[in-house]
Amino acid sequence: MTALAGLLALLLHLALLVAVAPFLTGLVRWAKARMVGRLGPPPQQPWRDLIRLLRKQPVVAEGTSWLFRVAPAVSLSASLAAIALVPSFALGMATADVSDLLVIAGLLALSRAVTALAAMDTGTAFGGIGASREMAFATFAEPGLFLFVFTLALLANTTNLDAIVGQIATGAFGLRVSMALSLVGLAAVAVAECGRIPVDNPATHLELTMVHEAMVLEYSGRHLAMIELGAALRLLLWMSLLACVFAPFAIAHAAGPTLLWIPAALVWVIKIALLGLALSAFETTRAKLRVFRVPEFLGVALLLGLLAAILLFVSQGFA
Amino acid sequence: MSGTALPLLAAIAALLLALGPVTAVTGSRIAGWGVLVLCCLGALIDLGFLIGGARPQSLTLAIGLPGLDSVLALDGIAAFFALLLFLVGAAAGAASLERAAGAASLERHGPLSATAPALPVFVGAMVVTLLAADAFSLVAGFELMSLASFALVLSDHRQASVRVAGLLYVGMAAISGVCLIAGLAALSRYGIGFAAMRAHPPEGLRAVLVLVAVLIGAGSKAGLAPLHVWLPPAHAAAPSHVSALMSGAMTKVAIYVLVRVLFDLSGPAQPLWWGLPLLAMGIASAVLGALRANLETDIKAILACSTVENVGLVAIGLGLGLAARAADISALASLAIGAALLHAMAHGLFKSLLFLAAGAVQHGAGSRQLKNLGGLIRRMPYAAGALLLGAACLAGLPPGAGFAGEWMLFQSMIAAVRLGGLGLQIVVCILAAALALATALAAAAAVRLVGIVLLGRPRTEAAAQAHDAAPPLRWAMLGLGIVVVLIGLVPAGVLGLAGPALRMLGNTDMAGRAGWTGIAAQENAAGYAPLEIAALLVLAALLVAAVLRARAVAGHRTGPAWDSGFGAAPAWLANGDPLTQYGGASFSQPLRRVLGPALLGATETVDMPEPGDIRPARFSATTLDPAERWLFAPVARLRQHLSGVADLLQFLTVRQSLAVIFTALVAFLGLIALLEQI
Numbered sequence: 001m002t003a004l005a006g007l008l009a010l011l012l013h014l015a016l017l018v019a020v021a022p023f024l025t026g027l028v029r030w031a032k033a034r035m036v037g038r039l040g041p042p043p044q045q046p047w048r049d050l051i052r053l054l055r056k057q058p059v060v061a062e063g064t065s066w067l068f069r070v071a072p073a074v075s076l077s078a079s080l081a082a083i084a085l086v087p088s089f090a091l092g093m094a095t096a097d098v099s100d101l102l103v104i105a106g107l108l109a110l111s112r113a114v115t116a117l118a119a120m121d122t123g124t125a126f127g128g129i130g131a132s133r134e135m136a137f138a139t140f141a142e143p144g145l146f147l148f149v150f151t152l153a154l155l156a157n158t159t160n161l162d163a164i165v166g167q168i169a170t171g172a173f174g175l176r177v178s179m180a181l182s183l184v185g186l187a188a189v190a191v192a193e194c195g196r197i198p199v200d201n202p203a204t205h206l207e208l209t210m211v212h213e214a215m216v217l218e219y220s221g222r223h224l225a226m227i228e229l230g231a232a233l234r235l236l237l238w239m240s241l242l243a244c245v246f247a248p249f250a251i252a253h254a255a256g257p258t259l260l261w262i263p264a265a266l267v268w269v270i271k272i273a274l275l276g277l278a279l280s281a282f283e284t285t286r287a288k289l290r291v292f293r294v295p296e297f298l299g300v301a302l303l304l305g306l307l308a309a310i311l312l313f314v315s316q317g318f319a
Numbered sequence: 320m321s322g323t324a325l326p327l328l329a330a331i332a333a334l335l336l337a338l339g340p341v342t343a344v345t346g347s348r349i350a351g352w353g354v355l356v357l358c359c360l361g362a363l364i365d366l367g368f369l370i371g372g373a374r375p376q377s378l379t380l381a382i383g384l385p386g387l388d389s390v391l392a393l394d395g396i397a398a399f400f401a402l403l404l405f406l407v408g409a410a411a412g413a414a415s416l417e418r419a420a421g422a423a424s425l426e427r428h429g430p431l432s433a434t435a436p437a438l439p440v441f442v443g444a445m446v447v448t449l450l451a452a453d454a455f456s457l458v459a460g461f462e463l464m465s466l467a468s469f470a471l472v473l474s475d476h477r478q479a480s481v482r483v484a485g486l487l488y489v490g491m492a493a494i495s496g497v498c499l500i501a502g503l504a505a506l507s508r509y510g511i512g513f514a515a516m517r518a519h520p521p522e523g524l525r526a527v528l529v530l531v532a533v534l535i536g537a538g539s540k541a542g543l544a545p546l547h548v549w550l551p552p553a554h555a556a557a558p559s560h561v562s563a564l565m566s567g568a569m570t571k572v573a574i575y576v577l578v579r580v581l582f583d584l585s586g587p588a589q590p591l592w593w594g595l596p597l598l599a600m601g602i603a604s605a606v607l608g609a610l611r612a613n614l615e616t617d618i619k620a621i622l623a624c625s626t627v628e629n630v631g632l633v634a635i636g637l638g639l640g641l642a643a644r645a646a647d648i649s650a651l652a653s654l655a656i657g658a659a660l661l662h663a664m665a666h667g668l669f670k671s672l673l674f675l676a677a678g679a680v681q682h683g684a685g686s687r688q689l690k691n692l693g694g695l696i697r698r699m700p701y702a703a704g705a706l707l708l709g710a711a712c713l714a715g716l717p718p719g720a721g722f723a724g725e726w727m728l729f730q731s732m733i734a735a736v737r738l739g740g741l742g743l744q745i746v747v748c749i750l751a752a753a754l755a756l757a758t759a760l761a762a763a764a765a766v767r768l769v770g771i772v773l774l775g776r777p778r779t780e781a782a783a784q785a786h787d788a789a790p791p792l793r794w795a796m797l798g799l800g801i802v803v804v805l806i807g808l809v810p811a812g813v814l815g816l817a818g819p820a821l822r823m824l825g826n827t828d829m830a831g832r833a834g835w836t837g838i839a840a841q842e843n844a845a846g847y848a849p850l851e852i853a854a855l856l857v858l859a860a861l862l863v864a865a866v867l868r869a870r871a872v873a874g875h876r877t878g879p880a881w882d883s884g885f886g887a888a889p890a891w892l893a894n895g896d897p898l899t900q901y902g903g904a905s906f907s908q909p910l911r912r913v914l915g916p917a918l919l920g921a922t923e924t925v926d927m928p929e930p931g932d933i934r935p936a937r938f939s940a941t942t943l944d945p946a947e948r949w950l951f952a953p954v955a956r957l958r959q960h961l962s963g964v965a966d967l968l969q970f971l972t973v974r975q976s977l978a979v980i981f982t983a984l985v986a987f988l989g990l991i992a993l994l995e996q997i
Contacts, residue, residue, distance in 0.1 A: 054871040061880035063776055063895075065696045069875070073867075077859035084855060095855070098837070098848045102726055106717035107852075109759075113714055113766050120770030120901065123694075124882040128901020131770060135763035136909035139756065146729070146755030150748065153733045160845040207883050218880055222871040226863065295913045306748060313736065313744040 002255045006094040009254035009261070013088050014080070016265060017240070021232035022046035024239065024276050029203070031280035046232060050225050058221030064121045071118035072219065072226035075111045079230045082107035083237045087165055087244050089264040092254035096162035101149045104161065105142075108193065108237075111230065112138055119215035126207050130214030133291060137199060137211065140298040141192045147305025148186045151178055152245070154312050161244075169248040178308040178315075183246050185304035190238035192298055195231070197283040199294050202231075209288065236272065239279075243271040324368035325376040325393040328401065328450060331361045335443030339436040339467075347415075347435030351791075354412030354439050361446070362405035366816075369398050373819035377452055384455050390512050392452035395819025396583070399660060400575040401449045402816065403667045406802060407567040408442045413795035414560035414675050417682075417788065434474040441467035441564065445572050454503040454511040461499060461576065465492035465540075468569060471561040472553050484552035491549040495539040499576070502532030506584055513584060520586025533580045534596055540573035543634055544603035545946035547627045551615060554623035555687065559678020562619055566626045567671035571663050574633055581641060582656075582824045591645040591739060597638030598746065602753045604631025607944070609760035610914055613767060613907040614942055617687050618677045621768055622670065625713055628757055629666040632728060633659045635750060639731050640825060646738050652825035654832075654840060655731035660817040662724025665712065665806050669720050672799040673709035676702045679788035679796075680772060685781040689903035694777040694894075698785040703773050705796040710769045712803060714762035718849035718856070720803045723810035723838060725758055726847045730840035760910070767906045776894045778902070783894055808849050811838055904940070915942055 026043035033040025060069060085099035085107075093099075116134050119127035149159055155173045156164040167173065192199040195212035204210055207217070216227045244251065252264035289297060335357055342350040375394040383389035393401075415438060444467055447460030469492060473485045505528045509515045521529050539546035554562045581593070608627030615621045636659030643652035679702035681687045684695060696703040712721040732751050736744045777783035788796065806813055811833035814821075818828040831842040839846030879887060888896040915921025919942040926937040971979065 054867075057872045058875045059878045060875045062877050063694075063880070065694075065774065067696060067774065073860060073863050076863055077856055080859035080862065081852065081855045084859070095851075097845045098851045098855075100726075100845070100847055102729060103717050103847060103852060106715070106722055107856075109714070109762055110711075110716045113711075113716065113762060116766045117770050117774060120766075121774040122880055122882075123775035123895060123900050124880050124885075125899045125901065126883055128770075128775075128906065131766065132901060132906045133909055135766050136913070139759040139763050139910060140913070142759035143752040143755040147748070147752055149729075150733060150751045154736060157733075158840070158844060159730065159733070163845060217883065221875070222867055225871070226867075291909065292912060302752060306752065309748045310745060313741055313748075 002092075003094070005258070006092055006096065006254045008258075009090045010084065010093040010095055012261070012265075013090065013093055014084055017083050017088060017233065017236055018080075018229075020269065020272065021229065021236040022050060024236050024272060025232040027273060027276045028235075028280045028283075031277055032284055035280060035284040046228065050229060053220075053225035053228070054222050056221040058219070058223045060223075061122050061124075061218045063123060064218075068118050068121040068218075069223070071114045071121075072223045072230070075114045075118075076226040076230040076233075078107045078111035078114070079233045079237070082111070083233050083240075085161065086237055086240050087162055087251065088240050089268045090252045090254045090261055091162055091166055091169070093162075094254075096254075097160070099161045101152070101159045101161050101164075104237075104241075105145060105149070108234065109138070111234070115215055115227070119218075122218045124218065126210070126214045126217050129208075130211055130217075133211045134195075134215060137192055137294055137298070140295045141189045141301070144185050144189045144298060144301035144305050145193075147302065147309060148182050148189070151182050151305065151308045151312060154309065154316075161241075165244045165248050165251065168245065169251055176312075178312045179246070181304045181308040181311070183242070185301040185308065186242065186245075188297060188301035188304075190242060191282075192294070192301075194235045194238055196235075196279065198286045198289040198297065201288045204288075239272050239275045240268075243268065243275060247271055322376070324364050324398075325378050325391060325450070327364050328361060328393060328446065329378060329380075329391055331357050331364075332443050332446035332450065335439045335446065338439035338443070342436040342439065350435045350438050351412050351415040354415070354442055355409050356412075357439075358405045358408035358412055358442065362402060362409060365398050365402045365405060368393065369395070369402065369816045369819065373398055383453075383459075384511075387453075387455065387511065389456045390452040390514075391450045391456065392513065393450060395817075395821075395823055396575070396578060397449045399664075399817050399820045400571055401446065403571055403664050404442070404445050404449065404568045406799075407564060407667055407671045408445075410671055410675065410795040410799045411442075411560040411564045412438075413798075414563065414678065414792050415558075417790075417792035417795075434470050437467045437470040438561070441471060441561075442568075445568060448572050449575060452513045454507050454516075457576070457579075458496070458500055458503060461540075461572075462496050464569065464572065465489075465496065468557075468561070468565055472557045474558050474561070475556065478556075480552070481556040484549075484556035488549050488553040491539055491546065495536045495546075497536075498532045498539075499536030502529050502536055502580065505529050505532065506580070513579075516584045517586065520584075520588060526585065526589060529580065529585060530593060530596065533577060534600070537573045537576040537580070538600060538634075541570045541577065541634075542573075542604070542608075542627045542630045543600040544607050544627065544631065545600075545950050547604060547608065548944060548946050548951060550627055551611070551617075551620040551623040554626070554674075555617050555619040559619070559674050559681065562623070562677075563671035563674035566623060566674055567667040570626060570630050571667050574630065574637075574659075574663055577634075578637065578824065581637075582644075587644060589641070589645060591642050593645065594638040594640070594642030595746075597634050597641065598750065601631045601634030601636075601638055602750060604628065604634065605757035606631075606753055606760070607918065607946075609757045609764060610910065610918055611942075611944070612764035613760060613910050614915070614919070616689050616903045618680065618689065618692075618768065618772060619674065619687055621764060622673050622677060625761060625764060626666075626670055628761055629662065629670070632725065632754070632757070633663050633666070635659075635754070636662065636724075636728050636731065639728075639735050642738055642743075643731075643735065644825060648734075648738070649826040650841070651731060651734045651738075653821045653827045653829060654727060654734065656825045657814050657817060657821055657829050657833075658724050658727035658731055660820060661727060661810055661813050662721075664813050664817075665720040665724055665803070665810075668799055668806065669709045669712040669803045672705050672796060672803060673713065675792060675796050675799070676705035676709060676788075679792055680706070680785075683787060684779075684785035686779070689771045691779045692772045692777075692782050693775050693779075693900070694773070694782060695785055696773040698783075699787040701793045701796060702788050705800060706773060707769060708800050708803060710765040712807065714765035715758045716762070717847075718807050718853045720807040720810075723807070723847060723849065725754070727838060727840075729754060734840065763907075763910065767903065771901075771903055771906065775900055776897075778894070778897055778900070780893075808853060809835065810849060811835065814838065911940060911942070919944060920948060
């Protein structure tokens with residue numbers, strides 16, 4: 001029965017996340033437009049774009065190999081697999097036992113590597129520049145991310161996200177300065193991994209400033225739809241991760257009463273919407289950094305992660 | 320089986336060693352076949368021994384030093400490393416057949432015929448090193464291994480760069496041999512047999528001497544920083560199946576020597592700080608190796624640098640294991656050592672696969688330089704598949720073979736904060752960040768390697784006309800590929816085979832923590848479940864495919880790349896304008912600029928002509944490995960200086976010469992008298 005409930009929760013979770021992801025991207029765009037005084041497209045615009053793209057036959061660049069055509073599906077599958085591991089409204093989903101934070105990071109890396117390879121397969125200058133910068137930024141973001149995982153694992157004694165959120169939700173480790181530092185550090189990492197301002201500008205039309213967009217310039221039709229959905233899912237994944245680790249209230253449990261799932265899902269949607277609005281506010285007030293200033297930005301995340309871990313050592317001892 | 324495993328393996332080693340002289344007479348094909356068959360046999364026997372419980376066996380042979388018998392022994396540790404050696408050896412033997420077949424006319428007189436006898440000797444010497452149970456056999460095997468591989472590195476000795484690499488390699492091998500002999504001598508106070516050494520573990524200053532000497536002796540062979548400088552040139556110079564053996568097996572044999580001496584022969588009572596030098600060398604190797612893998616332009620040098628990185632990760636695991644054992648936390652010790660052994664096995668196999676694929680690329684496209692390759696995925700499907708699989712493992716992507724070991728390593732770091740005070744905790748914290756940096760750098764290097772070699776447009780006509788690997792090499796790559804995929808999906812299988820070794824080294828194994836479903840850091844806890852992750856990925860892919868089939872327009876058209884509106888290249892450039900495609904140097908430019916100056920002393924100079932001047936602008940970027948700058952260059956200067964001083968001795972008068980000789984004699988006698996007192 002519990003297993004069935006876990007499976008049901010997982011399926012609902014996936015359906016909810018896939019449905020919400022384009023709306024979140026749309027919401028961020030819409031809010032940014034309103035903040036600078038434009039009307040902006042409505043939040044459902046990304047969904048419309050996806051459906052429109054699915055109806056178009058893709059044009060594949062000459063001289064590309066099978067990898068270019070397969071890459072969007074692989075990248076999207078990896079993102080889907082990753083998002084199946086991050087709890088949204090319920091803990092104890094069917095994937096709870098395998099929802100390891102390092103595995104999530106690994107699946108995101110898989111998605112990124114495949115996209116970068118596809119970009120290099122086009123043989124164009126922009127594909128190369130995008131792939132090169134994406135891999136470099138990921139290199140600078142990874143230490144900060146791992147230190148965040150390290151800090152959480154010190155507190156919870158596991159790297160399993162479901163178990164960690166369960167412990168935080170029951171107040172097992174209370175309010176901590178380390179968690180606050182981690183929040184700032186992880187937010188910086190999330191901004192970099194999602195390719196948002198100030199690291200990358202998802203709305204830019206100037207190729208030289210592109211990172212992620214430069215990689216996917218050659219895609220069209222259903223391939224582009226998969227890429228866009230994957231990017232939206234990754235943004236939602238990071239928001240969901242921030243929400244469940246730093247705001248773990250009102251999360252239901254798959255084994256608990258099923259009726260509780262509905263309010264939990266509503267609360268989760270509100271959390272995500274608030275985070276989306278916060279992201280738009282942050283992006284509106286910031287300018288994009290020069291490419292070679294990004295390592296400094298992510299270096300701050302790394303330092304905050306180190307500080308969080310060391311504060312824990314000093315306050316708890318462990319030895 | 321368990322009673323006869325050691326004699327059989329010893330016989331295989333003897334046959335391999337004997338195959339060398341035979342090959343010299345009969346021609347080189349027999350070497351490849353012999354290595355293939357004997358290694359397959361050895362792997363089966365070894366597997367049977369490990370599955371059968373790995374009860375230690377020993378065998379005394381009446382050969383060796385005068386008056387002393389040689390002792391061979393087989394236990395869980397030796398058998399685990401021997402399994403890796405036999406698997407890599409079989410693949411390398413099969414791959415060497417391809418070279419012999421491809422160069423049929425060269426077989427008798429070509430560059431390969433002269434060094435072909437060294438191949439079975441190399442493998443046989445590694446088997447001897449693993450089976451040795453006394454200091455003499457160990458050193459003999461180790462030195463024979465160095466010598467045979469030196470000969471193999473020189474296969475293509477007509478090139479000046481190969482000769483330089485060979486010289487550097489043999490120099491490092493000599494240093495490593497001297498240090499290893501010194502370390503083992505310090506242990507052999509009560510006899511050269513391992514049993515005598517175990518009965519009297521070293522203490523105090525003698526223990527420190529053992530630690531330092533073995534870290535230099537075996538560490539330089541394994542490629543631990545700062546003694547890693549020989550790896551990239553030597554691996555690039557050697558034929559590919561030899562590079563596969565050196566990188567996949569020989570560095571692991573050196574790791575085995577480290578494990579044998581530091582964990583087994585030095586006894587369990589060593590202090591906690593014994594792990595620290597390994598941690599320091601490991602962290603330096605991991606970061607430097609991974610960064611250099613992003614900057615090298617020769618594909619085999621890239622792979623060699625990545626070997627330095629992975630050996631560093633193995634050393635970190637061993638260092639944590641040593642520290643945990645000193646603190647008597649056996650669960651953590653077995654987790655950390657298990658991570659090291661699993662990663663050693665996985666890396667040995669996928670790196671061999673990568674080197675074989677690199678050999679296929681060199682053979683098929685005529686170059687190892689990134690700037691001459693590109694677009695090979697269309698012309699070389701087999702080599703491309705091998706390279707893609709290997710690169711996925713190299714990048715540490717789940718559910719590949721590279722991820723499980725790194726996952727366990729991270730878990731052991733989390734547990735390691737409970738080992739000691741704040742100082743150690745901060746070290747562990749930095750280790751975690753460095754591990755993340757190294758794996759991310761490795762991922763970038765893997766993307767760069769695959770993206771530039773396999774994808775995009777061909778950069779030369781030879782790359783556009785490349786041909787795929789010949790059948791023997793295909794079979795070798797296929798076999799290795801299957802094993803690598805299996806290790807990725809069921810890493811617990813490797814941990815099960817490492818069980819006897821873990822019980823010897825860390826007092827407990829991973830039995831309750833690793834199984835079909837995955838690996839966990841603690842018993843009854845959630846962990847890493849590669850099969851489920853793979854199933855999840857497949858299900859997600861099926862879902863995507865189903866939605867596309869139901870909702871999306873099928874098929875596709877092809878057209879010229881949009882390329883932001885750039886015009887097509889002129890017609891005489893068949894593969895497009897080479898200048899508009901990213902290459903090796905441009906891909907790694909962000910990393911070189913950000914991390915290069917601090918870690919590798921990277922410099923960039925731009926020579927921009929004045930307006931009106933018609934000479935071309937030039938840009939050059941250089942890097943210098945810190946080991947070369949801070950260790951090797953000062954040592955070279957010191958040697959130069961000392962030889963200048965020693966030169967004075969040649970211009971002494973007869974009386975002065977006699978005085979020098981007499982003083983030296985008295986000094987040595989005094990030294991002996993002093994040593995007698997101690």
